[in-house]
Amino acid sequence: MALRFIATAACLGCLALPARAQEAREIEPSIIKRDAYREVVGPEIRDPSLTSPIAAPAVDFQLTTENKYKKAKALVGLRVGNDLFFDVKFIAPLSDGDSEVEPIDMDGLSKSSVVDMGIHFLAWNPRLDAEIAREVFEEYLRRHPSSSSAAGARPKPISLLMLRDEPDLRKRFLEAVEWGNAYFAAFRLKVGRQGFTYADADFREISTQKTSRAVEAAGGVLTPRFGYFGVNLEYQVFFDGAASTELILPFRQGSAEQVKKLVFGPPSRGERFKIQFEHRKAVTEHLALNPKLSYFPREKVTLAELPVYLFKNADEGLNGGVTLSWTSKHGGRFGMGIFIGASFSIFP
Amino acid sequence: MVSATITVVVKVKAASKLFRAFIDGRRILFKDGSARLGFVPDGGEHVLMWFIRDKPGTSYVIEVTEPSKIKMTHKAALDASAMDAGIYWFKL
Numbered sequence: 001m002a003l004r005f006i007a008t009a010a011c012l013g014c015l016a017l018p019a020r021a022q023e024a025r026e027i028e029p030s031i032i033k034r035d036a037y038r039e040v041v042g043p044e045i046r047d048p049s050l051t052s053p054i055a056a057p058a059v060d061f062q063l064t065t066e067n068k069y070k071k072a073k074a075l076v077g078l079r080v081g082n083d084l085f086f087d088v089k090f091i092a093p094l095s096d097g098d099s100e101v102e103p104i105d106m107d108g109l110s111k112s113s114v115v116d117m118g119i120h121f122l123a124w125n126p127r128l129d130a131e132i133a134r135e136v137f138e139e140y141l142r143r144h145p146s147s148s149s150a151a152g153a154r155p156k157p158i159s160l161l162m163l164r165d166e167p168d169l170r171k172r173f174l175e176a177v178e179w180g181n182a183y184f185a186a187f188r189l190k191v192g193r194q195g196f197t198y199a200d201a202d203f204r205e206i207s208t209q210k211t212s213r214a215v216e217a218a219g220g221v222l223t224p225r226f227g228y229f230g231v232n233l234e235y236q237v238f239f240d241g242a243a244s245t246e247l248i249l250p251f252r253q254g255s256a257e258q259v260k261k262l263v264f265g266p267p268s269r270g271e272r273f274k275i276q277f278e279h280r281k282a283v284t285e286h287l288a289l290n291p292k293l294s295y296f297p298r299e300k301v302t303l304a305e306l307p308v309y310l311f312k313n314a315d316e317g318l319n320g321g322v323t324l325s326w327t328s329k330h331g332g333r334f335g336m337g338i339f340i341g342a343s344f345s346i347f348p
Numbered sequence: 349m350v351s352a353t354i355t356v357v358v359k360v361k362a363a364s365k366l367f368r369a370f371i372d373g374r375r376i377l378f379k380d381g382s383a384r385l386g387f388v389p390d391g392g393e394h395v396l397m398w399f400i401r402d403k404p405g406t407s408y409v410i411e412v413t414e415p416s417k418i419k420m421t422h423k424a425a426l427d428a429s430a431m432d433a434g435i436y437w438f439k440l
Binding site for chain 2: 079082085122124125126128130133134137156157158159160161162164173177179182222282
């Protein structure tokens with residue numbers, strides 16, 4: 001069993017829109033802290049792992065170590081229209097990974113510095129039965145005469161949250177709402193740059209850089225009850241270094257010898273296609289699941305992953321979880337990842 | 349004789365992707381969080397509805413700022429149900 005260890009050093013969620021940040025300051029510090037923390041837990045569409053193609057507009061940062069790889073990820077998301085969103089992720093490897101070790105997720109760009117840009121489209125058309133809402137409103141005013149508009153006063157709105165203390169009215173109002181499904185679509189473009197060093201036939205070292213790239217299309221539906229279901233398609237063109245060889249060479253023409261590890265031959269170009277199905281569901285306030293099933297047709301490899309996000313306390317800044325994975329490659333390998341992190345807030 | 353048009357201004361502050369607002373069944377398209385809608389006054393009642401789904405704790409504000417006689421501000425933060433829907437009736 002291969003063991004993957006993932007330590008997420010920092011992971012936060014904070015909203016991208018300054019206007020909202022300003023508004024949050026006006027509310028209450030504890031709400032702000034809880035708000036920032038829960039951004040990490042996320043509703044069904046949140047992606048704390050920064051690995052899914054569809055994500056909510058946010059600013060996230062994450063440091064990750066996985067086996068021999070260390071990575072820093074940063075995400076910036078913005079709304080660019082009523083239904084359009086844009087985000088960009090910056091992913092940088094922080095250490096020299098062993099080129100002969102392939103990550104279990106078979107990401108061909110995992111050793112490159114990557115700029116990952118995405119554009120998202122959302123369609124959602126909820127409805128409310130105004131007649132039932134009117135009945136609820138009038139009953140609410142009967143029970144709360146002080147809320148009634150006095151003569152000359154302005155009319156007032158009503159919402160589900162105002163009916164918190166009136167469970168029967170809240171239930172009726174809720175039944176009048178047809179939430180409907182929300183549909184998501186996304187397109188991503190990834191460009192990665194990676195350096196390679198290899199030796200030619202005369203043992204001279206040659207350094208070169210290669211550009212890997214990937215395109216990704218994704219679509220999904222967020223149901224009112226069962227969470228998010230999505231399908232992601234990705235095509236990658238990437239470069240892999242050749243296997244290294246240890247050579248015993250004479251040291252400075254003398255009788256002593258030195259051992260030198262060299263890679264012979266330039267990096268090879270590879271292509272990979274992936275189809276992935278995913279589900280996201282915030283099961284409780286403290287538990288979220290994001291099972292993923294991927295298939296690589298060219299390699300005929302299946303990968304199953306189950307990130308489980310666990311949160312001790314919504315008002316405390318620590319979070320953690322476990323990712324269980326299995327790949328059919330090499331006759332079947334299990335993987336387990338653990339991520340721990342301390343959320344922080346850009347709010348004071 | 350042509351009736352004068354009254355402009356209704358609706359403003360919203362919500363970072364959530366999943367926020368929608370409708371007037372008389374038609375979706376309101378916001379630009380920089382604000383929408384100006386023209387109405388020919390007919391004495392009838394109009395309905396503003398809004399819907400939001402997001403994480404618990406998400407706050408939002410929806411306002412009608414013009415005309416003054418129908419001014420309204422509704423501000424809320426989502427509870428554990430992670431959703432809210434509201435309605436506001438007004439006459440011009």
